[in-house]
Amino acid sequence: MSTATLASLHPAGWPWVYGDVGVGSTCQALDRDVTCDVAVLGGGYTGLHAALDLAEAGLDTVLVEAQHIGFGASGRNGGQLVTGYNRSMAEVARLVGPEAARRLWQIAEAGKALVLERIRYHDIDCGLGRGYVSAALHRRHLREARHWYEDWVIGQAYPSLELLDRDGIWARVRSPRYIGGLLDRDGGHLDPVRFVHGLAAAATRAGVRIHERSLATVLDTGPPPGLTVNGHRVTARWVILAGNAFLGRLVRSLDGWVMPVTTHIIATERLGESGSRDLLPLGDAVADMNHILDYFRLTPDTRLVFGSGANYSGRSSPDPAAGLRRQLLRVFPQLAEVLTPHLWGGEVAITINRLPRLARLGPRVLCAHGFSGQGLALTAIAARAMADVVRGTEERFDVLARLPHQQFPGGRHLRRPLLTLSMLWFRLRDLLG
Ligand SMILES: Cc1cc2nc3c(=O)[nH]c(=O)nc-3n(C[C@H](O)[C@H](O)[C@H](O)COP(=O)(O)OP(=O)(O)OC[C@H]3O[C@@H](n4cnc5c(N)ncnc54)[C@H](O)[C@@H]3O)c2cc1C
Numbered sequence: 001m002s003t004a005t006l007a008s009l010h011p012a013g014w015p016w017v018y019g020d021v022g023v024g025s026t027c028q029a030l031d032r033d034v035t036c037d038v039a040v041l042g043g044g045y046t047g048l049h050a051a052l053d054l055a056e057a058g059l060d061t062v063l064v065e066a067q068h069i070g071f072g073a074s075g076r077n078g079g080q081l082v083t084g085y086n087r088s089m090a091e092v093a094r095l096v097g098p099e100a101a102r103r104l105w106q107i108a109e110a111g112k113a114l115v116l117e118r119i120r121y122h123d124i125d126c127g128l129g130r131g132y133v134s135a136a137l138h139r140r141h142l143r144e145a146r147h148w149y150e151d152w153v154i155g156q157a158y159p160s161l162e163l164l165d166r167d168g169i170w171a172r173v174r175s176p177r178y179i180g181g182l183l184d185r186d187g188g189h190l191d192p193v194r195f196v197h198g199l200a201a202a203a204t205r206a207g208v209r210i211h212e213r214s215l216a217t218v219l220d221t222g223p224p225p226g227l228t229v230n231g232h233r234v235t236a237r238w239v240i241l242a243g244n245a246f247l248g249r250l251v252r253s254l255d256g257w258v259m260p261v262t263t264h265i266i267a268t269e270r271l272g273e274s275g276s277r278d279l280l281p282l283g284d285a286v287a288d289m290n291h292i293l294d295y296f297r298l299t300p301d302t303r304l305v306f307g308s309g310a311n312y313s314g315r316s317s318p319d320p321a322a323g324l325r326r327q328l329l330r331v332f333p334q335l336a337e338v339l340t341p342h343l344w345g346g347e348v349a350i351t352i353n354r355l356p357r358l359a360r361l362g363p364r365v366l367c368a369h370g371f372s373g374q375g376l377a378l379t380a381i382a383a384r385a386m387a388d389v390v391r392g393t394e395e396r397f398d399v400l401a402r403l404p405h406q407q408f409p410g411g412r413h414l415r416r417p418l419l420t421l422s423m424l425w426f427r428l429r430d431l432l433g
Pocket of ligand 1 (some may be wrong): 011041042043044045046047064065066067068069070071072073074075076077078080081082090181212216217242243245246247250263264265307345346347348368369371372374375376377378397
């Protein structure tokens with residue numbers, strides 16, 4: 001795999017203008033053999049959270065990133081801080097049993113708390129806002145909202161959820177499309193780029209040696225485990241793989257468990273205080289309840305950041321900005337005169353069941369990937385679970401690793417067409433209501 005291969009996922013011509021991704025060239029590329037306690041691959045949330053935990057525990061930690069900090073999904077996402085998992089806890093219990101499901105709920109909650117704690121403790125200025133709305137478009141969604149309410153409030157004694165009727169959602173989201181929904185007072189949103197930079201700064205202060213422009217091309221599972229990076233050997237006691245959507249290129253056996261899916265986001269010009277409050281009076285993050293969903297939030301400088309859909313086919317969309325703008329105007333027709341000058345995109349790493357996948361690739365090689373569009377909170381705790389293992393405690397990792405996964409069917413060639421077909425079915429279901 002070459003650096004060009006990774007970079008080609010994000011064509012250089014894109015008008016990447018909102019949020020300056022990358023800490024630039026402050027971190028030296030790796031240019032010699034090194035030894036350390038832990039080698040971490042990936043300069044996104046997972047890698048940085050893990051490296052920070054390990055360095056804070058006094059371990060000599062080296063982090064290698066092929067491009068720059070935040071190059072992957074961590075520098076490109078919608079910034080929505082979401083509670084729980086992509087599956088209801090009743091479904092999770094069917095997969096792993098009620099006891100493990102209860103523990104998985106606590107683990108997800110600990111992930112959200114860890115993000116908030118890190119923002120506070122490291123004083124990361126990332127525009128944190130609270131409140132997350134799931135918006136119902138159809139009566140079926142209202143029934144689903146009630147199920148989620150019972151699943152969390154009754155099933156997990158979660159106190160922060162509130163059902164919204166038509167007036168309740170109008171008070172928070174001034175779109176004619178929604179007929180009700182759910183408010184999660186404990187969810188929220190943040191600027192993903194400033195958050196990933198804040199984590200990188202904290203990790204550097206804690207002593208992590210970060211190397212950007214440092215592509216790992218070979219994994220050696222050991223003993224001792226190590227990576228070949230820019231042609232140099234990183235020898236470690238432990239290796240943590242946090243390359244998410246790109247990992248299948250380094251480790252062929254991971255290909256098939258996780259599928260990279262391209263998705264785009266646009267941002268409006270500044271709307272001003274009153275313009276932005278006319279859309280989201282209380283400043284919540286919002287996602288609709290479709291399977292292929294719209295999601296949006298305001299930025300501190302009063303832009304609306306809007307994401308929708310995904311390209312499952314693997315072929316690049318001819319004009320993602322135009323499609324997104326059409327969808328934005330369906331949600332907020334009042335923005336017809338507003339410019340949407342910013343577009344960016346990234347790879348979401350999805351698993352079949354949309355739950356994260358943690359695995360051991362060797363006695364001292366761990367990986368976490370496939371956060372399926374819900375990685376802000378879960379990466380923090382998956383990273384901590386891996387750091388726990390390095391420090392000798394396996395319980396949290398083992399519970400997460402019990403989530404059962406299947407490979408995408410169809411082998412290397414048919415996997416993507418089959419996924420595209422199945423997503424068409426979900427699209428149809430969304431449209432039929
Ligand atoms: C457009 C978009 C919107 C999203 N919206 C949300 C949202 O609103 N809320 C939410 O919770 N989640 C969201 N997600 C998902 C979330 O961003 C991810 O789950 C999370 O960022 C994953 O973090 P990570 O560190 O595991 O992976 P990444 O951030 O992808 O980092 C992996 C890093 O590893 C590096 N790497 C890979 N291979 C190598 C190698 N061989 N050598 C060296 N380095 C390598 C890559 O360059 C990359 O920087 C979204 C994702 C996208 C793309």
